[in-house]
Amino acid sequence: MAVYSRDKALMCKVFPSSLEPVVMRWFDSLKADSINSFKELTQAFCSHFVTCQRVARPLSSLLSLSMQEVETLKAYSDRYWEMFNDMEGNFDAMALDMFKLSLPTDHGLRTFLSGKSVTNMRQLMDRIEKYKRLEEYQQQGKGKDKVIS
Structure with missing residues (x-):
């Protein structure tokens, strides 16, 4: 991803190639045209996966x-x-x-x-x-x- 960091549109295209299966399912579930920039993509990614962290159960x-x-x-x-x-x-x-x-x-x-x-x-x-x-x-x-x- 670092190679493409100057071209944000290209980063959006290359991003899925770096994903593991669980994250890829999340990415595939995004609605078409719901993300308009790489910044929005990273924000959506972070907000989803920060909230999906496993928490120890009581x-x-x-x-x-x-x-x-x-x-x-x-x-x-x-x-x-x-x-x-x-x-x-x-x-x-x-x-x-x-x-x-x-x-x-x-x-x-x-x-x-x-x-x-x-x-x-x-x-x-x-x-x-x-x-x-x-x-x-x-x-x-x-x-x-x-x-x-």
Whole structure:
């Protein structure tokens, strides 16, 4: 971009070639003729991406999370880990308990997690993966029975 800094119109044309996919999606979403100068382009860019910075989430956001009735275990655990990873501080012990408690009371994973104590996040993730594999195996077995009968 520094090579073209004297020609503002050319900078507007060259600007997209320096963008990564997330920024490119933002750039592509701009309405035609909504930007009249490179200065406006840089202002729009800065105002959008300064406000899109990730902010550490408070513990309360994790406490308010629960698995939805129609949500798959994979979708829920992905959402849970994303939120957990956005938190600052060491809340591992509470996060371990919260994951289990945020599952519906009749969910098989909740029972599965009650069997053995989980003492760290790695163990929790391993147990979730083991449960998913068990669930998939059981579903495959049921599917085979349906095909045979």
